[in-house]
Amino acid sequence: MKAIITGGGTGGHIYPALAVAEELKNKDWEILYLGSDYRMESEIVPAANFNFEGLAVRPLPRKISTKIISSIFYNSKAFFRAIKLILEFKPDVIIGTGGFVAGPVVLAGALLGKKTVIHEQNAYPGITNKLLARVVDRVCLNFPEAGEYFNISQKKIRITGNPVRPRIFNVDSERAHQELNLQTELKTILITGGSLGAEVINQNVVELYQYALQNNIQIIHLSGKKNYSLLIDQLKKWGIDPEKPQLKIIDYLDEMEYALTAADIIIARAGATGLSEITSSKKASILIPFAGAAENHQLLNAQALQKNGAAVLLEESELSGRILLDKVREIIEDEEKLRSMSEAAGALSQEDSLKKLIKVIEKLTSE
Template sequence: MSKKTIVFTGGGTAGHVTPNIAIINELDQEKWDIKYIGSKQGIEKELIEKINVPYYGIRSGKLRRYIDFENLVDMFRVVKGTHEARRVLKKLKPDLVFSKGGFVSVPVIIAAKSLRIPIFIHESDMTPGLANKISQHFSTKIFTSFEETKQYFPAAKTTVIGSPIRKGILTGSPEEGRKFLGFHSAKPILTIMGGSLGARRINEAVRESLDNLTKSYQIVHLCGKNNLDSDLEGREGYFQFEYVNEELADILAATNLVITRGGSNAIFEFLALQIPMIIIPLTRKQSRGDQILNAQSFEEKGFALKLEEEDLTAESLAEALDQVNEKRSTYVEKMKASGQGSALDVLVREIDNIQR
C-alpha cells in the first residue's frame, strides 16, 4: 500500500507548533509521509527539525490588525510566500494540509486551496486568530478547542473537540519528578510556567514572594530564556529553569498546583493532568485578549482561578494560592468530569479517513 502525504503548517510561537507535533507523533508512519512548511527562521523550524520531519521554509509577512507601513511590505512577503508554498506543494502532492495557525500558515493555505488540496485547521483559542479568520474561507474542515469558538466559523464544517495535547505529557512519574528536582513528598510542589519566553511580571511577583512561598511549597520556576536569577541558585525549596523538555512530564506529574499564562495548549494540558491552576493571562496591551477569554472560560467551568496581571502583587498571589488550595478537591472533581483528552484521537481518525 502506497503512503499518503500530509503537510503540516503553523508557527510564530511554540503554541502553534506543539499541537502539530502531538499529532505527528500519533500518525502511523507506515501510512503517512509527513512534511512541514514553516517560515525560514521561525521557532517552528527549530522544533520540527528536532523530530526529524522534512522542513520547507517560505517567506511570510506578519499579519497585523492595525495600520502600519510594514503591512504593505508584508503583503508582498505573503504573496511571495504563497508562490513558494505552491511550488513546494506541487512537488510534494499532499493528500492533506493541516494548519494550527500563525501568520506563516496563510500562504500555505491559499496555495493549497489553489491546488485543490483538502485543508484542516484547528483553532486553540476562544476567539480565532487573524490567520484562522482568513484560512476558514479556504478550509475543508475546522476544529476548535472551545465550544464558544464555534460561533465564529461556518457551522457546517466546524467541530468542537478540545485541544490535541501531547500524550507523552500524561505519562510522567511523580517519583521521578521529585528525584530530578531533589524535592520530597512532605510538602506540595508549585510549578510556575510563563510560556516559552517566560513572563517578566510573573517572574518578579514569584521572586518577591519566595520567603513566604517556600514556607508552604517547593517551587519549580520555568522562567524563560535569559531570565534565570543567579542570586537564587541553590536556594532550598526553589529550582529555576529557562526551559524544560524531556523532564517536563515527570515534573508535572509531581506538581500539585500550577501558575500559568492563559495559552490554550498549556491550560488544556493542565486540565488533562487535573492540576488546579491560577491563570494570569496576557493583558490586552500585550495581546488581542485571547488569553483573557481562555482564562474566563476555565474559571467559569471550575478548572482555574483567574488573576489579572494588572492586579498581580505578592499579596494577591498569596491570596489566590490560598483560595485554590481551599477548594482543591472541587477543582479536581470538575476537571475529572470534563472528559478532556480525546481531541488527539479525533484528529488522527479524521486525518486517516481523508479522501483525495
C-alpha cells in the first residue's frame, strides 16, 4: 500500500503527520511526504527518514493585498506539481494534516479520484481544512465540537483524537534527565513556545529564572531558533549566566519526549498538538494561548484543559514576568496541586488516537 502525506508550516501540523507516517511505515506502507520547500517540514521530515518532495507553496493573505497574486501563482504551480507526483507515485490514499501546503495536494488528489483523509487538530478548524472538507472522503477530528464548523455530511466525520508520536509515551525518567544533563532529584520547569518559539513568553521569564536559580530548580527553555540569541542577550543583561548547569536553553529540540518527561510543570502555548503531548506526558501546565491564532482557537484549546483542572490559563494580555512567576509558584510549591493537575492531564490523554486514525485510513482504503 502507498500513502501520500501532507501538512506543514508548524510542528502542530507536522508531528501528527509523522505519527501517521511512522505507524503506516511499520505496517509496510510506502510513504511519500509532500510539504513546503522552505518551511520546517523540509528539514524535519527528511531527518525522520521519509521520502520528501518540496512544493513552492505560499499562504493566502488573510486580507486583500498584492501578495494574493504571488500566492495564486505559487499555489497553482504547486497544484500541478502535486498532480504530477500523485500520478507518478500512485498512492492508495492521500492524508492531510493541515497547513496551507495541504490545500493543493489534497485537492489534486480528490480531483484525480484518489481516496482522501484530512485531520483537524484544533477546536476551531483552519481555513485549509474547512475548504478541503467538501471534497475529501473522511474528516477526522480531535475535538468533537469542531464538527459544528464544517458544512458537510456528518457521515464523513470521525472523532479520532489527535495522534501523538509513540515515542512520547512511556519515556524512562532517568534516561530523559541523563539525555538533557539534568539532575533527577530537582524540580524542573519546561518553557516552550511551540516549534517556532514565542518571543512574548521569552520576554517575561527573567523573574522565573531568578526564582529557579535561588531555589535550586532546573529550567529547560526551548526558545525557537530565531529567538535564541535575543533570549541569551536578555538573560546576560539581567546578570543571569545562561551556561549555569541548572539552565538548559535550546533553540529547537527534536527529542521533545525527553523534555516532557523531565519536566514537573510546563509553560506552553496552546496549539492542539502540543497539548496532546502534554496530556500524554501527564504534566501540569500553564498555557499562554497565541493571541493571533485564527478565530482564537488556541484559547478554546486551553479552556478545555483548564475546565478539567489540568492547566492554568494565562492570556497574553495579562502576561507579565511577575504574574507568570506567581502562577508557577502556586503550582510548584503545592505538591497536592501539582499532583492533581498532573492526574487531570493524564485523564485527558488519548493514547489510542493514532490507532483510531489508522483504522479510519485502513477501512477507507479497503472499501
